[in-house]
Amino acid sequence: MKKIRLLLVDDESDFLSVYTRRFARRNVDVSTAATGKQAIEAVKSTRFDAVVLDVMMPGMSGIETLKKIKAIAPDIPVIILTGHANSEALIQGMGGGAFDYMLKPVGTDELYFKVLDAIKNRLVESD
Amino acid sequence: MQAIFNAISRFISKPTDGKDDSSERFLARCDNFRLLLAANNKALEIMAEMTEESQSGSLFGMSHVRGQSLKVAAGVRQMIERLCRMNPGKYDALKDTFNRIVLEMETAVVDHADRQQGPLVLALDEINAESISEAGSKMALLGEVCGELGVRVPLGFSITASAFRLFMDSTGLDDEINRLIQITDSIELDELYALEASIHHAIDLAAMPQELKEAIETGCNAFSADKDTVRLAIRSSALGEDSSEASFAGQFLSVLGVRPDNVLESYRSVVASMYSATAMTYRLSRGLREDGVIMCVGCMEMIDATAGGVIYTRDPVGKHEDALIVSAVPGLPCAIVDGTENADTWVLDRESLFIRKAVIVDKKWRHVVSATGGTNKERLLGNECSAPSISNDVVAWIAGIALRIEAHFDCPQDIEWAQDHDGRIFILQCRPLAVCEVQGEPESLPEIDKNAPFAILTDCIPSSPGIASGHVFMVETDEDMLRFPEGAILLVRTAKPRLSALLPKAAALIAEFGNATGHLANIAREFGIPALVGAPGAVDRLSRVGVVTVNAKTGTVYLGRRDDQMPGSNRIQVAPRNNEVVTALCRTLQFITPLTLTNPDSPEFAPENCVSLHDITRFCHEKAVAEMFRDGDRPGAKARRLVDKGPLQYWLVDLGGGTSVSNEDEYVDLRCVTSNAMRALWVGMTTIPWEGPPPVDPGGFMSIISEAAQNPSLAPGMANEMAERNYFIVSRNYCNLQSRFGFHFCTVEGFAGDEPDRNYAFFQFKGGAADKSRRMIRARLIADVLERQGFIAEVRDDALFARIEGVSKEAVERALAVTGYLLVHTRQIDMVMFDNKACQKYRDKFDTDIMVILNLMQNDNECSSNWRRES
Structure with missing residues (x-):
């Protein structure tokens, strides 16, 4: 099966390194971005299968980043994953086309399967 | 649950052997539908968890409440998204309804603390009992006794609630701390220690706002001009601290002997102490909200004390009636409150101030202010060790002051005091004292203690x-x-x-x-x-x-x-059910759990009439099933009706490999089902015929009548068409059954392939017609039966969630057969779940029947041979 290309966007370096390692074991090709700006650059240059996006980041917020990613590549599924339990981010994120909104802490399996769900669901998006 | 969707995703990702675009889209639609069901199950599961948490007395904080409610909301929003994908534009109104409910839910649990911006520091002479919201109780009451009663207190000022908010907001600490608590979501002490370290680190790194720095420096100018000799006590005065219900005694930091140029660092430490593992445990145990905690801080000149101690204006243990208790140690009183030294104690009559009893203990150390900052311990010498820390005259003097303070506040007081080298008495803090009821006859003992x-x-x-x-x-x-x-x-x-x-x-x-x-x-x-x-x-x-x-x-x-000593537990409920956190949870649940949208045939069954997240799940589920299976104009979307000897009330959607006939047929014969998972489930459902509804006892019948009166969808004539249809979604190794048997809703799902790691069976069961207690008993009974068959089962309220994972293909087939049996045979037994005897009868029957079915399956060696006989 083709490797999944995943972009993880989070300002927490520990999170990025831990999940990069864990996803690599599941045959996922992970790229990382520590800011919204970096994420947008990455999306411009690479065709990702999915993006996992933090909400609270220095500089551009996750919601703003989501909007820009969707403007560049509307069909890339974006999963919001945040440690800030905030209903506004849920409303704005889902309203802005996120595939789902998840709260940290999240198990690697749970996130991995969510990514798989999101990728599969792209077929419906194009229905 | 994730295993479920992974399995399906894997299945769908397999090459489709030349299927055309419409088949691809159909599979994707099935996948979309499954995502909706998964989100539904997840949301319902968390709703059930939250309901149980609101009743169980278990420990959790506001971050947990917020996390749980957002997880439900995320699941519900996911359902809306999936439903909207099924028929673009048709259900968009749900999004507005959802946003409204979620925002109202958020507003309902916001801590309505007064957030008006005030001065960053307040001098003690500007503070009184009215200043609690800015100065915190400890400093406000100190200001009050000084101003109103003329009681001597140390010189000082308060770093206010506004200062705290400025520090938190301007540095983003507020969000960061909430995030750290959220991602920890634990009540275990070791994890709370790690959380404490993370929060302290974040507070250490946060830049102190310039205007706060300046305000504190200005406050310090009020102290003695000699900055080298003055030493300060930096004390917590948090909002909510020192109340009679929750004293927070010793939970927060006091930093003693602080040089004026170190006040900022000490302030940081006192703020951080709000998030010590000890303080967090205390809040959790008392059910106090951790969000919106506000640390006001008192900054006071240290008294170079010759003696100090504590006065209780009543005996908190209730042993001495009409007594006032004074305790004292030589030097600073910190040795008493932090428990490091034993103290001299006097019990005084409240009326006459006559000393009823004096206990003078051997003392070893005296705590004193250190010239270099902090405090030192000095060894006591000779007579100092055994001499009373203060004279009887001083005892009576401070007792008199204490009674004046008590009279002013009109409640028993816990007062910390110190005497300086000039013999002056200073009150360092006063707070309400919780007093236990008198324990029987005062100081009475049983005449003979046989133990x-x-x-x-x-x-x-x-x-x-x-x-x-x-x-x-x-x-x-x-x-x-x-x-x-x-x-x-x-x-x-x-x-x-x-x-x-x-x-x-x-x-x-x-x-x-x-x-x-x-x-x-x-x-x-x-x-x-x-x-x-x-x-x-x-x-x-x-x-x-x-x-x-x-x-x-x-x-x-x-x-x-010594059993005869134990009169039964006198332990109080640590976290009373009406505590702050549970109250907030219940307020949240009002927007989550009520189910008002019950009749899908009613014109009221519409997005704008959803008043809770549960209503939205109900609406989405109902409409999604309709979109998925009813809308025949979509290619491949039509479910096929199962036939045996005649048509059955079951419809089937084959994702691929689940039947041996073409998808285009209107009917599918049971014999053509090749899905091992569905076959196993069907064996369980049909091997032992259902005997029909149990004979109902009058109580059970009354229970169903009364429940039907409250729930219109249960009333005769209101049964909707959905109630009569049950849908199998199958593939070669997979089966999902959405069903409504009688009044209860069930989901059974299983994947039984060759790789044990990917295999699972899942059973969810909720509802019924009888009253809640009977439904709960039934859920527990089914859970017991499933647990004996190797399932991990959880009952929350009347909902049951059971799963078995990572087992062989045959084990999943057996598990599915068990669930199939229970699906059929537990119908309506909630109505007779009135006692243990009834429960035991069904438990025995279920165990026996299941054994018969499993033996049959084993004897046939293969599910398929059994299948042939059944069909």
């Missing part, structure tokens, strides 16, 4: 009343704290306040050093835990003795469990 031969410690001073029994566990190190077992007797050398983190788990507390007026004893009383604090010889005599019984009424510890 006397077992007494290993006697004549200890009770610090918190009650009797408890348990294993003695000595705690000396942090590691010991982490290992402390639930229900043990906590034995410590010194009654340090940080040990309060263990009190929610402890049956009783025994401390060799310390006294009844210390912080730890105070917290023990709040938690209703029997405590003996200041029990000479306790460590030597009680270490490694095993089980003891602590009688904190008589001050005696007995070897072994």
Whole structure:
């Protein structure tokens, strides 16, 4: 099966390194971005299968980043994953086309399967 | 649950052997539908968890409540998204309804603290009892007694609530701390220690706002001009601290002997102490909200004390009637409150101030202000050790002051005081004192204690009343704290306040050093835990003795469990059900769980009439099933009706490999089903015929009538078409059955392939027609049966969630057969779930029947041969 290309966007370096390692074991090709700006650059240059996006980041917020990613590549599924339990981010994120909104802490399996769900669901998006 | 969707995703990702685009899209639509069901199951599961949490008395904080409610909301929003994908544009109104409900839910639990911006510092002479919202209780009451009663208090100022908010908001600490608490979401002490370290680190790194720095420096200018000699006490004065319900005694930091140029760092430390593991445990145990906590800080000149101590204007243990208790040590009074030294104690008559009893103990140390900052311990010499810390005249003097303060506030007081070298008395703090009820006849003992031969410690001073029994566990190190077992007797050398983190788990507390007026004893009383604090010889005599019984009424510890001493637990509910957190949870649940949208055939069944997240799940589920299976104009979307000898009330959607006939047919014969998972499920459903509804007892019948009256969808004639249809979604190794048997809803799902890691069976069951208690009994009964078959089952309210994972193909087939059997045979038995006998009858029958079915499956060796016979 083709490797999944995943972009993880989070300002927490520990999170990025831990999940990069864990996803690599599941045959996922992970790229990382520590800011919204970096994420947008990455999306411009690479065709990702999915993006996992933090909400609270220095500089551009996750919601703003989501909007820009969707403007560049509307069909890339974006999963919001945040440690800030905030209903506004849920409303704005889902309203802005996120595939789902998840709260940290999240198990690697749970996130991995969510990514798989999101990728599969792209077929419906194009229905 | 994730395994479920992974399995399906894997299935769908397999090459489709030349299927055309419409088949691809159909599979994707099925996948979309499954995502909706998954989100539905997840949301319902968390709703059930939350409902249980609101009733169970378990410990959790606001971050957990927020996390749970957002997880439900995310699941519901996911359902809306999936439903909207099924028919673009048709259900968009749901999004507005969802947003409205979620925002209202958020507003309902916001902590309505006064957030008006005020001064960053307030001098003590500007503060009175009205200033609590800015200065916190400790400083406000101190300002009040100084201003109103002319009582002498140290010079000082308050760093206000506004200052705290400025610090938190301008640095983003507020969000960061909430995030750290959210991602930890734990009540375990070791994880709380790690959380404490993370939060302290974040606070250490945060830049202090310039205007706050300047305000504090200005505040410090009020002190003596000689900055080299003045030393300050930086004390917590948090909002909500020092109330009679929650004293927070010793939970937050006081930094003593601080040089004026170090106030900022000490301020940071006091703020950080709000997030110590000990303070977090205290809040969790008391059900106090951790969001919106506000730390006001008092900054006061240190009194270079010759003696200091605590006054209780009533006996908190209720042993001495009409008494006032004074305790004192030489030097600073910190040695009393932090439990490091034993103190002299006087019991005075409240009317006459006559000293009824004086206990002068041997003292070893005196705490003094250090010239270099902080405090030092000085060894007492000669007569100092045994001499009273203060004279009887001083005892009467401070008792008089204490009674004036009590009269002013009109409630018993816990007052900390100090005497300086000029003999002046300063009040350092005062707060309401919680007083236990008098324990029977004051100081009365049974005439003959028949357990006397077992007494290993006697004549200890009770610090918190009650009797408890348990294993003695000595705690000396942090590691010991982490290992402390639930229900043990906590034995410590010194009654340090940080040990309060263990009190929610402890049956009783025994401390060799310390006294009844210390912080730890105070917290023990709040938690209703029997405590003996200041029990000479306790460590030597009680270490490694095993089980003891602590009688904190008589001050005696007995070897072994003395049942005749135990009048039943007198322990109070640690986290009362109406506590702040549970109240907030219940308020949240009002927007989540009520189900008002019950009749899909009613014109009221519309997005705008959803009043809760549960309503939205109901609406989405109903409409999604309709979109998925009814809308015949979509290619491949039509479910095929199952036929055996005639048409059945079951429809089937084959994702591929689940049947041996073309998808284009309108009917599918049972014999053509090749899905091993569905076949196993069907074997379970049909091997033993259902005997029909159980004979209903009058109570059960009344219960169903009354339930139907409250729930229109249960009323005769209101059954909707959906209730009559049950849908199988199948593939070669997969089966999902959405069903409504009678009044209960079920989901059964399983994947039974060759790789055990990917296999699972899942069973969810909720509802019924009888009243809730009977439905709960039924859910528990089914859970028991499933657990005996290797499932992990959880019952929350009347909902059951059971799963089995990572097992062989055959084991999943057996599991599916078990669920199939239970699906059919537990119909309507909620109506007869009125006693243990009825339960046992069904339990026995179910176990026997299941054994028969599983034996049959085994004898046939293969599910397929059994299948042939059944079909």
